Amino acid sequence: MFTPLSGTQIRQKFLDFYAARGHQILPSASLVPEDPTVLLTIAGMLPFKPIFLGQRSPEFRRATTSQKCIRTNDIENVGRTARHHTFFEMLGNFSFGDYFKEQAIAWAWELATEVFGLPPERLVVSVFEEDDEAFALWRDKIGIPAYRIQRMGEKDNFWVSGPTGPCGPCSEIYYDFHPEKGDAHIDLEDDTRFIEFYNLVFMQYNRDAEGKLTPLQNQNIDTGLGLERMAQILQQVPNNYETDLxxxxxxxxxxxxxxxxxxxxxxxxxxxxxxxxxxxxxxxxxxxxxxxxxxxxxxxxxxxxxxxxxxxxxxxxxxxxxxxxxxxxxxxxxxxxxxxxxxxxxxxxxxxxxxxxxxKTLDRGEKLLAEILEREKTQVSGPDAFKLYDTYGFPVELTQEIAEEKNLTVDLEGFEAEMEKQRDRSREAHETIDLTVQGSLDTLAEHVHATEFLGYVERSATAQVAVLLVDGKSAEAAEAGTEVQIILDKTPFYAESGGQVGDRGYLSGDAVLVRVHDVKKESDFFVHFGRIERGTLQVGGTVTAQIDQACRRRAQANHSATHLLQAALRKLVDDSISQAGSLVAFDRLRFDFNCPRPLTPEEVQQVEEQVNLWVAEAHTAQIEVVPIAEAKAKGAIAMFGEKYGDQVRVLDFPGVSMELCGGTHVSNTAEIGVFKIISETGVASGVRRIEAVAGPSVLDYLNVRDRVVRDLSDRFKAKPEELTDRVTSLQNELKNTQKQLETAKAELALAKSDQLLGQAESVGTFKLLVAQLEGVDPESLKTAAERLAQKLGEGAVVLASVPEPDKVSLVAAFSPGVVKSGLQAGKFIGAIAKLCGGGGGGRPNLAQAGGRDASKLPEALAEAREQLHRSLSNAN
Structure with a gap:
C-alpha cells in the first residue's frame, strides 16, 4: 500500500517531479486576478490566459505551479459533501506549444503510480468519447485494460473556457476506494466509490461564435491535480476536511x-x-x-x-x-x-x-424574525426566510426552530427557490473563465491594427471603419435602425477605463449617421457601441468621428474633481487614505476610499471647501508620460484596479495632486467651476463612499432640489425655511391620527362583540360562543375575544374574521376551568386553522391563528363548535 504523505509533501513532490522534467516552478498568482473579466482566481490556468490566447509569448515553454483558487458557485455543498470547497490548491503542469497528449499522459501516470504510489489496479481513467488517440495512449502505451477506460460525453470530458475561445478534450484519472465492488459496472459518477483527482486538458481547438472548432496554432497542455483530493487518498481519511490541510x-x-x-x-x-x-x-x-x-x-x-x-x-x-x-x-x-x-x-x-x-446584524435579524412571526400567523414565507438568511445571516434551521415554537412553519420550497436564484447569479458572475472577451474580435485581430487614440488633444477626426459587428458577428454593412459595434482605425472617443465612462457622440459620412452611446476598450481595440440613425454604414467607409463635447467637459470636470477630492481627504482626514474604487460619469462622481470610520459633518464640509479653494486657485495641469519607476519616485499615486505598463501617464496639479491616470481632465482646475458633496456613507467595513457633482452638474443638482423645495412650499403653504417645522408638525398629527384610528377600531370591535353575548350557549356549567365578526383586524379580534371570555365567566370563546380577501384570522380564549378540563387554546385553534389552509398557536388560555382560504371558514367554525361542545359536555 502507498505511504501516507502530508499536504506539504504532496505539493513539493508534485513540483519537484515536473521541475526535474524541464518545468519552471512559478509561484501561485494572487487570488485577485490580473484579468478584469474574472472576479477571483478560480483555476490554475487563469494566470496563463494571455499565453493561451496568443496575446503574450511564454517566458518558459513548460511551467508547474501550486495555485490558490476560490470558487463559490457550490457554496451550499461545502461541508455537506466529501470534497466541495471554496478555497483549494490546484497543482498544475503546463505546456505552451511544447509536449502534448502522449507525454502528458505518461508523466501523469508515472506521478500517480510511482511518486505517490497509487496501485494501478485502483485507477480508472476517462476520455472524451471521440478522442480515439487518448484512448489508444492509455490502453497501448500505459497498459490500462480497455474496460477501465471510460468514454464520456462533452459535458464531462470536453473542457471549454466559455462560449468561445481555446478548448479541447480532456482525460481524467480516478481513484477507486472500493475495488471489491468489481469492474462489471464502473460508474464514475458514484462519488462514494470514485474520486477524480487529476484532469489533463488537451487544449487543441479554438471555438468561434458559430461553435465551429478550428485547430490552434499551438497545442497546449493544461492540467490540474487537486491537492486536497490527493491528500484524502494518501492520508486514507473519509473526506478532504479530515486531512492535515x-x-x-x-x-x-x-x-x-x-x-x-x-x-x-x-x-x-x-x-x-x-x-x-x-x-x-x-x-x-x-x-x-x-x-x-x-x-x-x-x-x-x-x-x-x-x-x-x-x-x-x-x-x-x-x-x-x-x-x-x-x-x-x-x-x-x-x-x-x-x-x-x-x-x-x-x-x-x-x-x-x-x-x-x-x-450586531444577527441581533437585528432576530428582531426582524420576531416581527415576521407576529405578522404571519401560519407560515414564514420563502422570501422572508431568504431575507433573514441572506441579509441578516440568519440560519434557516434556526428560523424553523423558532417558528415551530409558535406553531408556524417555514416555506422551505420558496426558500430554496430564492437560494437557487442566488446560485444562478453566483455562477453567472464568478464561474466562467471567458478567454475571449469578444470572440469575433479575436478572429479579426490578426487582420486589424490597434485603434489609434487621438482624444487627449482632438475632439473630432476623420477615420475609417475597420470592423463592423452586428449581434456580435462580423458584417460588411448595416442599415438604418441597426444596433452596431464599430472599430475605427483611429478615434477621438475615450473608452471606458479607470472609472470614467466612455464618450458619446456621432459618426457621420456620406448619407450616413451613427449615434454612439458608449465606447469600451477590448484588448487594443476601441469598440464604439451605437445605432445607425440614417443611411448605410460599410466596412472601409470613411466617417467623421465627433464626440459630444458637452459630455466630455462634464466628465473631465468630474474626473479632475476626484483627484482633488482624494488629495483633500489625505490632507484633512488621514494621509493614509487610499482609493478603493470610483465612478466618473457625465452627471456625477463617486469616490470610494479606505477609512475605518465615518467622516464627521465638519470634516465633510472642510473637504468640500478645500476642493473649491483649489478650484478657485486655478492650478494648471501638467501631463507627461514617464517610466513607471520615475513616476513612483516622484510620489505619483496609482489608480485602484488599474494595470500599468513600463510607461505611464502622470497627471500633476502642482502642489495639490499627482496621480497615474489615463483619463481625460481639465487643463486648469478653474474649469471645474464648483464642487459639491452630495453624501458620505459607508459601503463596507473600512470603506467609505463620497458622492459628489462638479462643473455644470452642480447646476443640474441645485435645479432639481430647487424645484422640489418650490413644490413643497406650494403644497404646505410655507416658506422654504419653514418646511422642516411644517413636516414635523404633520408627522406628529399623523401619529396621533393613527392612534385614534386604532382606538376606534378596537372600540368598534368591542361594540360588535357585546352584541354576540346573546348568542352564547350553555354546555353544562360552561358557556360556549363561536362566532364571526366582519371587518375586524387580528389585534382587535383578540381584544374582543378576551373581553367576551371575561364577561361569560367559565367558558370558551372562538372568534373569526376576514380582515382582507383570502386572509382568515382566528382567536380562541379559554377560561381556567376549560383549560383545567384538558383543552388548550393554542393547540385547538392551530388545528382549526388548518381547515382554512393555515396554522397558528399560543398560550393555553389565549391563542391566535390564521389561514388563506376564507371559503372554508364556515366549515372551520362549525368544526370548532362541535369539538368544543363535545369536550365541554364530557368535562361536566
Missing part, C-alpha cells in the same frame, strides 16, 4: 465550542467543516488585499466571514471567535505562503471588524 482549523473551532468532533452529530460536523473551509478562504483573500464590502470580491469575502460566524453560533459559540480560528489557518499556510504570516495583523483586524459588525 484543513482538520487543524476544524479542531481549533471545535475546542472553542467545547465539542469533541469524533462524537459530534452530523449537523455539528457540517458546521465545523464550513468554518474550517471558509476560514482558510478568508485568510488567503485578506492576505491578497481583499477587504469586505457589498460589491464584487469584497462581497464574496463578507459572505464567507458571515457564514463562519453563523455556523459558529449554530454550534454554540457565543461572542467573537474568528481570529482564534484564523491563527490555526495562518500556521498551516505560512510554510508554503510566508506572506500570510506577514499579514497576520491585517487578517485579524479585518476579521474582528466584520465579526463584530455581523453579530
Amino acid at each position: 484543513i482538520f487543524p482549523i476544524i479542531k481549533a473551532a471545535a475546542e472553542i465550542a467545547g465539542i469533541d468532533y469524533a462524537q459530534a452529530d452530523e449537523s455539528t460536523k457540517v458546521s465545523l467543516k464550513v468554518i474550517g473551509d471558509h476560514v482558510r478562504s478568508v485568510v488567503h483573500m485578506i492576505t491578497d488585499g481583499i477587504t469586505a464590502s457589498n460589491i464584487g470580491r469584497g462581497y464574496v469575502l463578507r459572505r464567507l466571514i458571515r457564514r463562519v460566524v453563523r455556523h459558529g453560533r449554530l454550534i454554540g459559540i457565543e461572542g467573537e471567535f474568528t481570529t482564534r480560528v484564523a491563527e490555526a489557518a495562518i500556521a498551516l499556510a505560512e510554510a508554503a505562503y510566508p506572506n500570510v504570516r506577514l499579514k497576520e495583523n491585517s487578517i485579524k483586524a479585518e476579521l474582528q471588524r466584520e465579526e463584530a459588525q455581523f453579530l
Whole structure:
C-alpha cells in the first residue's frame, strides 16, 4: 500500500517531479486576478490566459505551479459533501506549444503510480468519447485494460473556457476506494466509490461564435491535480476536511465550542467543516488585499466571514471567535505562503471588524424574525426566510426552530427557490473563465491594427471603419435602425477605463449617421457601441468621428474633481487614505476610499471647501508620460484596479495632486467651476463612499432640489425655511391620527362583540360562543375575544374574521376551568386553522391563528363548535 504523505509533501513532490522534467516552478498568482473579466482566481490556468490566447509569448515553454483558487458557485455543498470547497490548491503542469497528449499522459501516470504510489489496479481513467488517440495512449502505451477506460460525453470530458475561445478534450484519472465492488459496472459518477483527482486538458481547438472548432496554432497542455483530493487518498481519511490541510482549523473551532468532533452529530460536523473551509478562504483573500464590502470580491469575502460566524453560533459559540480560528489557518499556510504570516495583523483586524459588525446584524435579524412571526400567523414565507438568511445571516434551521415554537412553519420550497436564484447569479458572475472577451474580435485581430487614440488633444477626426459587428458577428454593412459595434482605425472617443465612462457622440459620412452611446476598450481595440440613425454604414467607409463635447467637459470636470477630492481627504482626514474604487460619469462622481470610520459633518464640509479653494486657485495641469519607476519616485499615486505598463501617464496639479491616470481632465482646475458633496456613507467595513457633482452638474443638482423645495412650499403653504417645522408638525398629527384610528377600531370591535353575548350557549356549567365578526383586524379580534371570555365567566370563546380577501384570522380564549378540563387554546385553534389552509398557536388560555382560504371558514367554525361542545359536555 502507498505511504501516507502530508499536504506539504504532496505539493513539493508534485513540483519537484515536473521541475526535474524541464518545468519552471512559478509561484501561485494572487487570488485577485490580473484579468478584469474574472472576479477571483478560480483555476490554475487563469494566470496563463494571455499565453493561451496568443496575446503574450511564454517566458518558459513548460511551467508547474501550486495555485490558490476560490470558487463559490457550490457554496451550499461545502461541508455537506466529501470534497466541495471554496478555497483549494490546484497543482498544475503546463505546456505552451511544447509536449502534448502522449507525454502528458505518461508523466501523469508515472506521478500517480510511482511518486505517490497509487496501485494501478485502483485507477480508472476517462476520455472524451471521440478522442480515439487518448484512448489508444492509455490502453497501448500505459497498459490500462480497455474496460477501465471510460468514454464520456462533452459535458464531462470536453473542457471549454466559455462560449468561445481555446478548448479541447480532456482525460481524467480516478481513484477507486472500493475495488471489491468489481469492474462489471464502473460508474464514475458514484462519488462514494470514485474520486477524480487529476484532469489533463488537451487544449487543441479554438471555438468561434458559430461553435465551429478550428485547430490552434499551438497545442497546449493544461492540467490540474487537486491537492486536497490527493491528500484524502494518501492520508486514507473519509473526506478532504479530515486531512492535515484543513482538520487543524476544524479542531481549533471545535475546542472553542467545547465539542469533541469524533462524537459530534452530523449537523455539528457540517458546521465545523464550513468554518474550517471558509476560514482558510478568508485568510488567503485578506492576505491578497481583499477587504469586505457589498460589491464584487469584497462581497464574496463578507459572505464567507458571515457564514463562519453563523455556523459558529449554530454550534454554540457565543461572542467573537474568528481570529482564534484564523491563527490555526495562518500556521498551516505560512510554510508554503510566508506572506500570510506577514499579514497576520491585517487578517485579524479585518476579521474582528466584520465579526463584530455581523453579530450586531444577527441581533437585528432576530428582531426582524420576531416581527415576521407576529405578522404571519401560519407560515414564514420563502422570501422572508431568504431575507433573514441572506441579509441578516440568519440560519434557516434556526428560523424553523423558532417558528415551530409558535406553531408556524417555514416555506422551505420558496426558500430554496430564492437560494437557487442566488446560485444562478453566483455562477453567472464568478464561474466562467471567458478567454475571449469578444470572440469575433479575436478572429479579426490578426487582420486589424490597434485603434489609434487621438482624444487627449482632438475632439473630432476623420477615420475609417475597420470592423463592423452586428449581434456580435462580423458584417460588411448595416442599415438604418441597426444596433452596431464599430472599430475605427483611429478615434477621438475615450473608452471606458479607470472609472470614467466612455464618450458619446456621432459618426457621420456620406448619407450616413451613427449615434454612439458608449465606447469600451477590448484588448487594443476601441469598440464604439451605437445605432445607425440614417443611411448605410460599410466596412472601409470613411466617417467623421465627433464626440459630444458637452459630455466630455462634464466628465473631465468630474474626473479632475476626484483627484482633488482624494488629495483633500489625505490632507484633512488621514494621509493614509487610499482609493478603493470610483465612478466618473457625465452627471456625477463617486469616490470610494479606505477609512475605518465615518467622516464627521465638519470634516465633510472642510473637504468640500478645500476642493473649491483649489478650484478657485486655478492650478494648471501638467501631463507627461514617464517610466513607471520615475513616476513612483516622484510620489505619483496609482489608480485602484488599474494595470500599468513600463510607461505611464502622470497627471500633476502642482502642489495639490499627482496621480497615474489615463483619463481625460481639465487643463486648469478653474474649469471645474464648483464642487459639491452630495453624501458620505459607508459601503463596507473600512470603506467609505463620497458622492459628489462638479462643473455644470452642480447646476443640474441645485435645479432639481430647487424645484422640489418650490413644490413643497406650494403644497404646505410655507416658506422654504419653514418646511422642516411644517413636516414635523404633520408627522406628529399623523401619529396621533393613527392612534385614534386604532382606538376606534378596537372600540368598534368591542361594540360588535357585546352584541354576540346573546348568542352564547350553555354546555353544562360552561358557556360556549363561536362566532364571526366582519371587518375586524387580528389585534382587535383578540381584544374582543378576551373581553367576551371575561364577561361569560367559565367558558370558551372562538372568534373569526376576514380582515382582507383570502386572509382568515382566528382567536380562541379559554377560561381556567376549560383549560383545567384538558383543552388548550393554542393547540385547538392551530388545528382549526388548518381547515382554512393555515396554522397558528399560543398560550393555553389565549391563542391566535390564521389561514388563506376564507371559503372554508364556515366549515372551520362549525368544526370548532362541535369539538368544543363535545369536550365541554364530557368535562361536566
